[in-house]
Structure formats: structure tokens, C-alpha cells
Amino acid sequence: MITELVDLVAQIPHGASVAVPANRSGPAIAATRAMIRAGLRDLHVIGVPTSGLQADLLIGAGCVAVVESAGVTLDEFGQAPRFVAAVKAGDIALKDSTCPALISAVQAGEKGIPFIPIRGLIGSDLLRHRPDYRVVDNPMEAGDPIVVVPAIRPDVALFHAPLGDRNGNVWIGKSRELMTMAHAARKTLVTVEALSEDDLLADPKHGPATIPAHYIDAVVHVENGCWPIGLSGHRLTDASAMTRYAHMAKTDAGFEEYLSLAPMAAE
Amino acid sequence: MITELVDLVAQIPHGASVAVPANRSGPAIAATRAMIRAGLRDLHVIGVPTSGLQADLLIGAGCVAVVESAGVTLDEFGQAPRFVAAVKAGDIALKDSTCPALISAVQAGEKGIPFIPIRGLIGSDLLRHRPDYRVVDNPMEAGDPIVVVPAIRPDVALFHAPLGDRNGNVWIGKSRELMTMAHAARKTLVTVEALSEDDLLADPKHGPATIPAHYIDAVVHVENGCWPIGLSGHRLTDASAMTRYAHMAKTDAGFEEYLSLAPMAAE
């Protein structure tokens, strides 16, 4: 259970659907670098509900076949350059959606129900391009069309959390969507900022925001595992590293160079 | 916001739908006694997903018109005697359901969606008696009938929690359904075992299991506010008081006597 990055990555097959959190909720960037070094292919990356540097790195490195997300962005560091380039080149399939649809779909996966309704979307071109989203009549009220989206049960949920313990329990703080993702996914792989010697589940204060170990398939202790992204309440985003990435990743050649340098090539 | 029981009860109108938690998740029994003293009438009690002593007291005191629940029980102290008597006498309307249907309905209320699907129930007589539950075709897969239940947005959510603060934030520990109830309800009224001088929301450990004050309409500090029910991790159920209640409430006369004694009549 408590393992190394290379073993965590070995649990992700080519072609897996991999659910990842938004920039601010703990993307496992160190694990992402290991995924790229491992040469994973044809991944279906699911932003819950968005992604950023993580999706951009994977796309740029050629690991991704499908991006299902409500957005891919480097936030204040601008657009995600490899995502934008791949869309223009037609290199990836897009399943564009809107945040609450993605979150609801993962919640439906967690609940083991096949679909869940969501307001909005009717009249949006997003819906035209999502044949898996359906408009139905609200069974509770005549003349009330509403969208239903299919449940998402990702093959893998992957994220970085503030704290784990030696039993494999993972404390997530306020980023509750990480628990939803772990519940919904068939496998959950986690890197943690710190490893506690206590049983987090038994601790009255940590327990309520702890994902029990039986949902977790790998925990790796990686200090600063989001870097260069920050971790809420723990670390600021490394602005100079992000700026550097945003600049280098603008071109194919620049991104190739980025991949060839530490910590991408080896760390 | 931080107030007294009598003011909390004054926020519950006659006829209100009142969502309450199961015996083990913090029923606000002291508040329930105050509701009975205030002479509330025609309540629609919703067990999320069940109720026990709390529903039984309210039913016996004539406060209840409708019971919507997956069960009413005194657990190891036997059946809920006033509930059983009221059903036999035809004094209350029943909306019998099953635990996950009630929980899902409140989650749908929280999400602001009009309905939510749930597996099971087809072929159960529960469904025959719930015209508000519908069977629809799963829009994602032909030939897969599935039940959908309407969302529940209770007028009031009422419960007892381990800890509150002076801003009106309420910490719920692992009883996450209390947060779901507070999110879904139009008004949330809470008694707390203890009142913290710290801001629970700002505390990294308490924060993730804290309901922010903006969802809360009253907080009353009532030590032992579940009594004679226990509070997980804090107090055991008072077995002798429960046994005494189960015995006295068996008959109309015995229950009347119970109502006339402290702490029911006054405390």
C-alpha cells in the first residue's frame, strides 16, 4: 500500500480513464512526471471538474487520447499551451463539458446509479457534441425538459493529498471531491505531502475528512508532490517555475526541451 | 444565531416538514421536548433515513401528521410504541420508504435537482404506496427500468451536533448526512454539545467537517442534548431512561404520565 512512484504508475494501464482534480485541489504532478517517464499511452484524462498543468504535461508528452473536462488552464499563467496545440492539431479527442456536469457524473459513479440529472446545458453547443448526454422529461413534472448525464466510474483516481498514514488512510481536508473521486474510481492512487504515524481514521478530528484505506490502492510519500502547483494551506504555487513552463511549452521544440531536463527526465 | 431552545422552536411553524437524523447521528431530543411544550401541530417528520425516540415522542404528543421514514425504532429498546399505536389507530399518514431512497432524495434536494434515480424498490409494495416515486426507463440503456424519487427540501433540518462556535458554524464529525440535511433544508436548527471559542471554519482540522454558519439559523448550547439517546464518541445512551420510556409509552395513560413529568413538562 505504502509504495514508490514507479509502483504507483505501474498500476495505471495504457488506455485507462484517469480522473484528476483541478489545479487548486491537489494534482499529483510528481506522479504525472513518472507517468510520462513510464511512457503511458492513450489515456482518457477526466478533469474533476477541470485540469491544468497535469493534463497539459500528459498531452504534450503524447500520453493522452481523450480529454474530458470543463476546462484546461494554467490559471494566472495563461492558457494550457500543449492542450491548445493538440486541439488545433486534432491530436486529442475532446469531451468538453461543464463543471457541475462532471462533478455530478462522478457523484453518480460514487452512488452506483447509472445517470443523474443536471440543470442548464439545454441550448448549449456543448450538449450537441455530447451524444452521451440526454434530454429527458422530468418525470416529476410535465413539460420540464432536463439533461441527464451518465455516471463516471474512472479506472483510476489520481491525486496529491496533504496527509496519509501507514495504514493507507488519506486525509483530504476541504477538497471533498477527492473523496468522491476515490469512491467512484475502480482504483485510487495517491501521493501525500506527509505521512502520519497515527491512524487518521481513528483520530476524531482527522477521521471525518479521511478516505479509508480500503478505497486506496497506492500511497506514496512525495513531499511537494504538486510542484510547481501549490497545495492549499501548505505551499504556494512556484510562480517562476510555472512561468518558465508556460513559456517553454508554447512551442513543440520548447516542450521537448522541457521534457529533457530535470525533473521531467529524471528526479 | 446563538440562542435559546424556545427561540429555536419558535422558528418551526405548524405543518413544517422537519428532517431529523437517525438515533445514532444526533437527534435533538432536548429541542424535541421544547417542541412538544410549544404545542407544535401537523408536522411532517422526515427520518434521514430513520428516526426513533424523537419521532415517537412527537407522535405521542400529537405533533405529527405525516411520518416519512425508512423506519421508526428504539433500537435495542424495542419498537417505537407511540408510532406503532398511531399507525394502528390510523392517526398518522405514512410515507414508508427505504434508507437509500430517503438519503438520495435529500441529496437531490441539496443539489437542487428535481429527482434522482435509485436501484431496487421495483416489485416492492413500498413502491405501490408511493405514487411520488416513479419507474422510468434508464435513458442511458434501453430495457433497464429504474425508480426515480423526487428531491426532498425540508422546511427545517433539526439535529444535535458535537460542537458549535460563536459564529454559528457547526462541526458534525463523521455524521456527514447532517451536512447534507443542512444544505438541503430551507432552515437549519441545531443544538450543540459544546460551544467552541475558536472559529471552527478556519481551523484546518475541524473545518472540513464543519457546516458554515450561513446554512444555520439557530445554534443552542445544550449539553447532553440527545439525552436519553447517546452521542457517538461522547456519551452512551442512558439505558435505564430508555427502558423506562419504552415501558411507560406502551399505553396511552403511561405516555400521558411520561409527558407530565420532568424533563418533559419542564426542564
Add this chain to the structure above:
Amino acid sequence: MEYSREELLICTIAHMLDGVDHVAVGVASPIPGAAAMLQHALGGVGRVTVLNSRHAQAITDGATELFDMAAQGRIGAFFLSGGQIDGQGNINLIGIGDYPDLDVRWSGSFGSAMLYYLVPRVILFREEHTRRTLVEAVDFITAPGTSDGIHRPGGPYGLVTNLCVFDFDKAVGGFRLASLHPGVTLEEVHDNTGFVFAQPEVVRTTPHPRPCDLEQLRGAVGLRVADPYPSFAGRVWGISQPKEFCF
């Protein structure tokens, strides 16, 4: 080795749980709970969740989590009972009479009307084996034994009573006598059963608890049982709840 009625039932149910990854049990079900814990100690069950217990569970998402797990297939076995159980495996947890004008009202359906459909191995457990409890047709179907044309990965696996064990035959939609508890006769079972059931030519006797099982129950497993089920462990084995397990 001598054993109590409870120990026989525990060992019998434990046997039925062999090979299950995750067993969930209610906190008011000490015999099924002890059976799951015994089979876990024997290595035949991966994990046991005792609902609403203080230590024997890992539930951090509130009341929804058990049902979400069940709907996802994360629970392999669960226990249900019934005020009435009929020959089609239908269970009644609501009451006797013409709903809603009932003559007898029970507590309610709890999670049964969903879990009975979704948990692959639902073991029905009802100690009282009489024509009052095991009936030809239940007054109210809280949850049916079988279903056609719906998503139903779960359902009844067997029925354990004070007298015997029945297997549930999903193809036929009815019970088949599996074994008589030691000392129980076939006539006794027929006399006390309100429904028709299939039976093999030679009826087995429910195996006696093995000495190794009894040792576990009276030792390490009993101590674990005493956490969620203190009064049961006290009554059956004289085990008092250890301090560190206190509520």
C-alpha cells in the same frame, strides 16, 4: 466439544460467508456479526464492516456510504431478516394486515428494499422458525425474493433459522432445505414452516462447530465481537469489553 446454540449459528453462517471480500453487518445483529468476524479471522472474508459501530467500520461519508458501496458492488454479503419471510424469498418488515391499516406494525424497511437487490449474497437470518414467521405469502412485500427484467445483481443466498439452513434457488425462486441442525427432525421443520420447500433425498445435518472455530470465538474473535456487541459477548462467552474498546 460442547457448544451453545449461538455458537452453532455463528459457525453455520460463517461457513456461508467463505470467499466474500467484504461483509457488512448491522449493529443489532450479533450472531451474523460474530460469524463475519470468525470467517475473517479464518481468512475466508476480506473485511467486515459493522454499521454504526465505533471501531469495526471505516465509514466517513455518513449514512449514504453503505448504500453507495452496495450499489457499486463493494459489498459482497449482507444480512436481512423479516417479520415474515415467504417461500418465494419475499420479506416483510412493515407489518401484518392491509397496509396502511395494519394490525401489527413493525419498525420499517430500513435499507432492505435496496440492499436485497444489490448485495450478491444476502443471508436471511431469523431465529424464530414458526408458521408465524415463515409463511406461504407475506402480507406486504418489503422486498421481493426475485425480480424479472430489472438490474438485480443481488438477492437471497440462504435462510438460517434455529432449526435448519435453507439454500435459495434463484432459478426456481424458492428455498431448498440444506441441512437440519443437530437434533432437529425433518418433521419438526415441516410442522413449523408455512411455505413449501424443496429437499434433497438425504438431508444433511448442519456440521458441529469445529474445536478450532470455538477456540477462536471464545478467544481473539470473541474479544473483537465484544466491541460492537458487548452484551452479547458478555452473555454468551462472559467476555467483558476491553477498556480500549470502550464507547
Add this chain to the structure above:
Amino acid sequence: MEYSREELLICTIAHMLDGVDHVAVGVASPIPGAAAMLQHALGGVGRVTVLNSRHAQAITDGATELFDMAAQGRIGAFFLSGGQIDGQGNINLIGIGDYPDLDVRWSGSFGSAMLYYLVPRVILFREEHTRRTLVEAVDFITAPGTSDGIHRPGGPYGLVTNLCVFDFDKAVGGFRLASLHPGVTLEEVHDNTGFVFAQPEVVRTTPHPRPCDLEQLRGAVGLRVADPYPSFAGRVWGISQPKEFCF
């Protein structure tokens, strides 16, 4: 009293928020965020949530909570923008070209395709006022300005740019010029707007920020703004984030 362009926009938007119980703002929207905080300080807004900020929010249920609140009617006002906005109030956050073969790709729709429908007062804010951004018809409707025959309690309330303020007329389904910012001419707006809009006979000028508003912004409100928007507060008012607000 002299003021900056940002201060004018903040005060203009603040005015549009008067009477709203709860305003939610994205962490990348300093001008709308400051407007909400100003109106809150003035007593015209009950509560301000700055998403993903460390202090200016009370979100404990993860990414779902904002959207759940919106669907319940717990959010009175929100801000959206668009790479393109057209005269029907349709917004495009996806890109330019024939989807999915886009010539220009933007980040994505985020919550817009739900929030635009459900939040009663959505204020569109796009500083760049050109024929590139304000177009006759968007290339991709991420979210439409109006809808028929569906549950839609929300939608556009107005559009604020560097040049002017438009009101959105739901009955007509289009924009109406509300005021020109000081120094801006009607011709300038026409020249730079790709869509047709209604206009009153006499066009108002956007009011100058009141001295009391500017004092608030440069004082107590500015300090609060510096928590979620440190670089903005530093640039506009030279306010550095106080220690106790540090990330």
C-alpha cells in the same frame, strides 16, 4: 476626486449588485470581486464568496458546493465572461472555428453552461470592447443568453466593458445601452461593437465613483481585496497583503 479605470469599473459593478443576498466570484476576477466586497461593505450585499480563496469563502463540501448552492437559488449574482459575447447574450468560452476543429481554442466552459441558467443576476464582464469580442453571433454557444420552455431562473443581467454598460432585456433577448463611461462617445461604442443594441434617446454617463466609495476601496475594502487578489491590490492601490492573510 481622481480615480483609476479599475476603480470606475469596480464602482459601476458594485452598483449593479445592490440588493443581492449572496454574490459569488471567481478567484481570477479581481474587479468583480472588489465590486462585491465594496457593495458588501456598503451594506448592499449580504455575503461574498470568492471561490478557491483561502479566507473569503465558507466552502466545506468541495467542488460541488458552489453549483449545488446555485441550483438551490442560494447564489444571487455571479460573473461570467466570454472570448466572444453576441447580441443575444450568448457566450463562447470554447474557441473560434468549427468545433472540434478550432482555429483558436480557449480554456473551456467551466461552470458557465449551468450557472448562466441558474443564477438570477449574471453580470457579463469583458474589459476588451472590440468587434473581436462583442460579435454578431458567437462561433460556439457555450451558454445561450435566453431559453424557452426550460427551467431557467437565471441569466444575463448586464454587460460591463471598458467603454460602457449594457443592460440585458430578457423580454427582447438583447442588450440595451445603459451608460457610457466618462469620456466615451456613442460612436466609439458603435464602432467597436459587432452586435446591434438598443439605446435610449438620451444616453447616460456612467456615474463617477463617489469619494466615499473610493475611500473604502483604498482603505478597509482594499485590505480585504488583497486577501484573494494580492497582486491586483498591490498594483492598483499599493496595498500589500497583511501578514495574517498570508497563504
